[in-house]
Amino acid sequence: MSFxxxxxxxxxxxxxxxxxxxxxxxxxLVFTLLVIVIxxxxxxxxxxxxxxxxxxxxxxxFAFAGILSLNRAFIPEKEQGCLEGLMACPISREAIYxxxxxxxxxxxxxxxxxxxxxxxxxxxxxxxxxxxIVITVLxxxxxxxxxxxxxxxxxxxxxxxxxxxxxxxPIVVPIIIAAVEASGLAIAGAPWSKFASxxxxxxxxxxxxxxxxxxxxxxVIEE
Amino acid sequence: xxxxxxxxxxxxxxxxxxYLVFVYVPTEKEMGIVQRIFYIxxxxxxxxxLSFTVVFxxxxxxxxxxxxKWDILAHSSAExxxxxxxLALIVGPIWAKPIWGVWWDWGxxxxxxxxxxxxxxxAYFMVRSLATEESRGARFAAVVGIVGFVDIPxxxxxxxxWQGMHPPALIFQESGLAPSMLLxxxxxxxxxxxxxxxxxxxxxxxxxxxxxxxxxxxxGG
Numbered sequence: 001m002s003f004x005x006x007x008x009x010x011x012x013x014x015x016x017x018x019x020x021x022x023x024x025x026x027x028x029l030v031f032t033l034l035v036i037v038i039x040x041x042x043x044x045x046x047x048x049x050x051x052x053x054x055x056x057x058x059x060x061x062f063a064f065a066g067i068l069s070l071n072r073a074f075i076p077e078k079e080q081g082c083l084e085g086l087m088a089c090p091i092s093r094e095a096i097y098x099x100x101x102x103x104x105x106x107x108x109x110x111x112x113x114x115x116x117x118x119x120x121x122x123x124x125x126x127x128x129x130x131x132x133i134v135i136t137v138l139x140x141x142x143x144x145x146x147x148x149x150x151x152x153x154x155x156x157x158x159x160x161x162x163x164x165x166x167x168x169x170p171i172v173v174p175i176i177i178a179a180v181e182a183s184g185l186a187i188a189g190a191p192w193s194k195f196a197s198x199x200x201x202x203x204x205x206x207x208x209x210x211x212x213x214x215x216x217x218x219x220v221i222e223e
Numbered sequence: 224x225x226x227x228x229x230x231x232x233x234x235x236x237x238x239x240x241x242y243l244v245f246v247y248v249p250t251e252k253e254m255g256i257v258q259r260i261f262y263i264x265x266x267x268x269x270x271x272x273l274s275f276t277v278v279f280x281x282x283x284x285x286x287x288x289x290x291x292k293w294d295i296l297a298h299s300s301a302e303x304x305x306x307x308x309x310l311a312l313i314v315g316p317i318w319a320k321p322i323w324g325v326w327w328d329w330g331x332x333x334x335x336x337x338x339x340x341x342x343x344x345x346a347y348f349m350v351r352s353l354a355t356e357e358s359r360g361a362r363f364a365a366v367v368g369i370v371g372f373v374d375i376p377x378x379x380x381x382x383x384x385w386q387g388m389h390p391p392a393l394i395f396q397e398s399g400l401a402p403s404m405l406l407x408x409x410x411x412x413x414x415x416x417x418x419x420x421x422x423x424x425x426x427x428x429x430x431x432x433x434x435x436x437x438x439x440x441x442x443g444g
Contacts, residue, residue, distance in 0.1 A: 146370065149366070149370070153350060153363045153366065156354065156355060156359060156363075157350065157353040157354050157355065157363075158353050158354075158355060159353050163349065163350060163353055166345070166346050166349055166350075167346045167350060167367065169342075170339050170342035170343045170346060170371075170374075171343070171370060171371065171374050173339050173378055173381070174374070174377045174378050174380070174381035174382075175381075177381045177382070177384075177385050178381055178384075181384075181385065197384060198384070201377070201380060201381060201384065204377065205377055208373060208377070209370070209373075212369065212370060212373055213370075216286065216366055216369060216370075219286050219362055219365070219366060220362070220363070220366055222362075
């Protein structure tokens with residue numbers, strides 16, 4: 001089998017298991033909606049305030065949703081002894097990493113595709129524009145690139161779910177800053193050129209961490 | 224031997240830099256006496272970065288060579304790094320308060336990125352102590368050391384771009400530094416750097432001794 005067919009096989013396995021258990025997408029989606037509702041209570045109903053806090057709340061929500069769903073990426077593998085099985089297979093560690101990235105990315109994008117329109121309705125803001133969607137997809141790739149690496153580490157520690165946010169949040173600070181600023185400008189209707197530098201920063205982060213994580217993932221899951 | 228030389232070099236440099244900071248260098252016109260903190264703040268900030276560079280190199284060498292000595296080096300440097308990063312985070316606000324009237328200014332990229340760096344150091348220690356086995360903890364910490372180091376320039380870039388939305392802070396105008404101030408700064412940085420290497424060697428040899436004692440105890444049952 002070629003590299004990509006192995007990768008797709010792993011992604012398919014995850015998607016199939018998600019279809020049967022509905023562990024990640026459904027629960028994280030409910031969590032996301034609850035956070036949006038709580039934010040609205042926390043900040044009140046004044047439209048002026050909402051314009052100011054909307055980009056921030058959007059990214060706090062997505063970062064937390066990312067942590068929740070990425071935490072689940074390796075826990076079932078570990079509990080069922082599936083990771084040992086995967087590692088005994090004649091596939092490279094890199095293929096496991098890329099397959100896991102693709103499945104986590106798929107889950108996150110589904111969650112965001114449902115949450116973004118709801119955000120737009122509840123905040124009464126034009127959030128469903130092409131710029132916001134591009135920013136969301138690019139930032140999510142960055143989240144998943146580092147999150148998958150750290151999730152594989154967190155599952156092998158004593159505190160498990162507690163470890164991922166501690167590792168994940170400081171590293172994604174730059175793309176959270178960039179995503180908040182860029183989506184704030186995009187929601188306000190600024191042209192692409194206004195937030196191009198933020199998009200470049202997110203893109204650079206994605207490329208750098210896809211490469212770095214790809215190179216060191218093998219050291220994380222070896223036994 | 225190297226430690227003895229370093230001990231005397233750093234001691235001498237420290238004394239000289241204290242003299243330069245408190246006696247030799249003239250008081251800055253606009254900021255007044257507070258500006259002398261600058262000669263402590265810059266070296267601690269520099270050591271925070273230098274330590275993490277050593278952590279990064281040690282981590283890579285450990286993952287590639289699988290030799291414990293590189294992990295000991297990276298771990299020791301991280302311990303010093305978090306001390307100096309904490310110092311930078313304490314000294315920074317002490318400087319900021321009289322100058323800007325606030326302890327913390329989010330518009331200062333160096334302060335903000337130092338804070339993120341501090342959290343990355345913390346993650347380095349947490350993942351090590353929470354790992355199920357010691358060798359696994361060393362591997363995980365090395366991964367954090369590499370990923371964290373690669374992230375630092377991106378954090379610096381993001382916080383600098385972010386600061387563009389806030390009023391610019393006028394702390395580091397190195398081009399406008401008078402020669403006497405520059406000399407004081409350089410000596411101070413050299414003194415702290417010598418101290419860093421002295422402490423690093425000391426910590427590495429302590430860790431080696433700990434490992435030796437442990438293996439002897441295991442032998443003795």
